[in-house]
Amino acid sequence: MDTFYFELFNDKEQFFILWKVIRLVLILSHGQTDVERGFSISKDVVSFSMGPKTPCAYRTVYDGINKMECKVHEVVMSKEMLLSCKFSHQRFRIHMEINKEKSKSSAAYEKIKVIRLEMDECKIKEHMLEADANTLLDKPDKLCLEAQVKNRSKRT
Numbered sequence: 001m002d003t004f005y006f007e008l009f010n011d012k013e014q015f016f017i018l019w020k021v022i023r024l025v026l027i028l029s030h031g032q033t034d035v036e037r038g039f040s041i042s043k044d045v046v047s048f049s050m051g052p053k054t055p056c057a058y059r060t061v062y063d064g065i066n067k068m069e070c071k072v073h074e075v076v077m078s079k080e081m082l083l084s085c086k087f088s089h090q091r092f093r094i095h096m097e098i099n100k101e102k103s104k105s106s107a108a109y110e111k112i113k114v115i116r117l118e119m120d121e122c123k124i125k126e127h128m129l130e131a132d133a134n135t136l137l138d139k140p141d142k143l144c145l146e147a148q149v150k151n152r153s154k155r156t
Helices: 002-009 013-027 033-045 054-067 079-086 088-155
Strands: none
Touching (some): 002 013, 079 088
16 A cells, blocks of 8 residues: 555655655554554563563563574574673673662762761851851950050049
8 A cells, every 4th residue: 555655646746745644644553463462472571570671671582583584493503692691691790780889989979979068068167156256255355445445534
């Protein structure tokens, strides 16, 4: 159908809008079978102990096997494929260690950030306390000088 309509309407200016509509209609799904099949495949693949990315990986492998021209038992195992499978757990552990270090470094960075904020707050409080202390120390001296000036003025 799409080839027929393409040859009929594609290069003609007067049918430009009609061709757009026909393309949209041809794109529409005619049923839910593909979606339902996907759900049933995913149901067979998923178990409770899987992480969030594991079902996607299983599904990718399943779809890759279905797209192959040969059966699974006919797949030729190359040395590269066998080595890749052999060291997959080691790559996974390295990946997990890197993620662990990243989370540790980000947690340490957050702790440092909190400590710096607390230090800034302490410095502000220190300056305020110093100002208050200076005011308290200067006030008695001023009062004493004023009293002395008043005493002198009374004597004369």
